Amino acid sequence: MASDGHPSRGLPRSIRNAGWYLLLSVLSVAVLYPVWMTIVRALSEPFVYINEGQPFLPVAIDWGVFNTAWAEGVMGRSMLLTLGVTAIITIAQLVTSMLAAYAFAYLRFPFKTVLFVLLIATLLLPIEVTLIANIRTIRELDWLNSIQGLSAPFLASAFGIFLLRQGFMGVPSELRDAARLDGFGHIAFLRKVALPVNRPIVGSFVLITALGAWNNYLWPRAAVTEQRWETIQVALRSISVSRPERFNVGVAAAIIASVPILVLLIVFQKQIIRGLTAGAVKG
Amino acid sequence: MAGVEFKGVWKRFGDVVAVEDLTLEIIDREFLVFLGPSGCGKSTALRMIAGLEEPSEGTVSIGDEVVNGVDPRDRDVAMVFQSYALYPHMTVYKNIEAPLLTRPMEPPDGGAPRKLTKEERAVKVKEAAAILGLEAYLDRKPGALSGGQRQRVALARAIVRRPRVFLMDEPLSNLDAKLRTQTRLELVELWRRLGITFVYVTHDQVEAMTMASRVAIIAEGRLQQLGPPQDVYERPANLFVARFIGSPPMNTFDAVARPAAGGMVAQAGAAVVPLPAGLGVSPDQAVTVAVRPEHLHITADGPLDGIVRSVELLGHEQHVIIEVSGELMVIRQPSEEPDPVLGTTVRLSPELGRLHVFDQASGLRVE
Structure with missing residues (x-):
């Protein structure tokens, strides 16, 4: 790195900093602009600007749109249902991932590497590939329009197993030896050492899973045929298509639906960043 | 209290022979040091006492009991590692308490072994902490301690349940020279005070000479000489030892x-x-x-x-x-x-x- 004492080796620090700030500002605008425009669109009376294009500031602000959205789409019910499904998926993925990751990290069993490679290979399959087969299974089980139907395909996660396995393998072998001598069995070691030591990774995995489950659209859209089983993302679509001329209601509903996610992100942002960069820098 | 005996013990890792036909009796309550260059098999021998490795051939006994196949937790041995291997997310108190949670123990006021209550565990933890001068640090996490202090916590965790055999794998190598000298003295003092068998692995001959009752010199997986440090120094059995x-x-x-x-x-x-x-x-x-x-x-x-x-x-x-x-x-x-x-x-x-x-x-x- 060039320092101030060696101007010949690069630009002065103040200019370099200014460059960084400029870049960060541009990126921030790129991220924040759509958010801002969503808010503007929700708050503006739709017919005011239908001919003039999207204004930058809200026109004829109508706060009542959020009430309308909440009442019209039965959002409370959808959000509660989605919360339940999200909780089931997140807890199930955490439990199955940590057990499988533990086995892949610490236990010796035949075909371990082959099984692990196969497991990782499933990461390459997008949900669309398995959608039709899965829907058929769910239908045969008579699980359409049910909590189990909404959750079943997401109870285990190759990504989670991979992430936690990497974390577990980072636990020094001497720590495992010490735990064996201290009398910890597999479950005790997992609960008292492996998981707490990897708390940032576990935390970010839980968040990523919860976000994914909350934002899931394609599967619930396929696995639900009755309105009362619509999860929040499907319900948003129903709200938008039922009143296309009042599209600000749909946008307002989308803002309401994103509130729990925003709260989660704000509360856990430190955890997420630490988890995503875990292993990048040697502690 | 117990001695340890190796009888015709071999340990192979694939084609590599780590320990070759080791026969050795560690006497009850002695301070035995395995000394040898790195990679000579001394740590493997120690790990076989702990149960962290199983012999490929031969038997390891602790006391009168052959312990081949016995789980480490059931061998009643404790071990201090080179890196200390403290649980980083637990306080010093919790670290020392950890071995007490998982097995029946003799209560502080005597009696048959049973699962200890929280208060009884506290008595034992404080006793071990006092022996190693850790009372002031019980609420800290290992990350907030110096190398020497961490080392003491590792020792306290090992002695808290009064094991039959106390194993140490190069416990001083991460300390600076001054602290090492001081800790050497303290380890010998601890050994005298506890009256249990110590088995200690090092590549540092000064540690072996100053602490051991007997030294077992190992090279290329084979026992070269066993004897009191002065004997080994004055009458080396072979050219390697010399x-x-x-x-x-x-x-x-x-x-x-x-x-x-x-x-x-x-x-x-x-x-x-x-x-x-x-x-x-x-x-x-x-x-x-x-x-x-x-x-x-x-x-x-x-x-x-x-x-x-x-x-x-x-x-x-x-x-x-x-x-x-x-x-x-x-x-x-x-x-x-x-x-x-x-x-x-x-x-x-x-x-x-x-x-x-x-x-x-x-x-x-x-x-």
Whole structure:
């Protein structure tokens, strides 16, 4: 790195900093602009600007749109249902991932590497590939329009197993030896050492899973045929298509639906960043 | 309390033999040190006592019980690791308490072993913490402690449940020199106080010499010599031990035994060194003669001659390095002795009674 004492080796620090700030500002605008425009669109009376294009500031602000959205789409019910499904998926993925990751990290069993490679290979399959087969299974089980139907395909996660396995393998072998001598069995070691030591990774995995489950659209859209089983993302679509001329209601509903996610992100942002960069820098 | 016994123990990792036919009895309550260069199999031997490795062949016993196949938790041994292996997310208190949570223990006021209550565990934790001077740090996490303090926590965690055998794998190598000296003394003190069997692994001969009741020297998976430190120093069983123990190491030169008037001599080129009387060498036997640096002196009429190459001053003593027919030899002498002039030829005499003679073919000591 060039320092101030060696101007010949690069630009002065103040200019370099200014460059960084400029870049960060541009990126921030790129991220924040759509958010801002969503808010503007929700708050503006739709017919005011239908001919003039999207204004930058809200026109004829109508706060009542959020009430309308909440009442019209039965959002409370959808959000509660989605919360339940999200909780089931997140807890199930955490439990199955940590057990499988533990086995892949610490236990010796035949075909371990082959099984692990196969497991990782499933990461390459997008949900669309398995959608039709899965829907058929769910239908045969008579699980359409049910909590189990909404959750079943997401109870285990190759990504989670991979992430936690990497974390577990980072636990020094001497720590495992010490735990064996201290009398910890597999479950005790997992609960008292492996998981707490990897708390940032576990935390970010839980968040990523919860976000994914909350934002899931394609599967619930396929696995639900009755309105009362619509999860929040499907319900948003129903709200938008039922009143296309009042599209600000749909946008307002989308803002309401994103509130729990925003709260989660704000509360856990430190955890997420630490988890995503875990292993990048040697502690 | 218990001793440990290895009987014909082998440990192989694939094609690599880590421990070869080890037979060794560690006496109850002794401080035994496994000493050897890195990769010699000493840690593997220790890990077999702990149950972290299983012997490929042979038996390991603790007390009267063969422990092959017994889980580490059921062996009643404790171990301190080089990296200390503390649980980083737990406080010092929780770290020391950890081994008490998982097994029935004798309560602090005596009686049959059972699962301890929280209060009983607290008594034991505080007792162990007090022995190692950790009372002030119980609420801290290991990350907030110095290397020496972490080391004490590891020791406290090991002694808190009074194991039958206490195992240590290079526990001092992460400490600085001053702390190491101090901790050495404290470990010996701890051993005396606890009255249990200590098995200690190190590559540092100073640790072995200063702490051990007996030293087991291991090289290439084989036990080379077992005995009290002074015996090992004074009567090395083979050339490996002779060269490994002592700093600077022993001077050696190859020679052939010849009969001469008044007994046998070792002839190396033009040099003829008389050998102690009664030595079991036969005429024309190829031998290696060894002498410690403190037992070799510059004299006017010594049998060896060499050129002074370097003088190292250490304050209390000096090491004179002399080239004798292409080999470097070291003389250790008090710093009051006059400095030899570099490049001059000097004559050397070994103390006759202090010569060590080894058979060149087998490397074994000749008595």
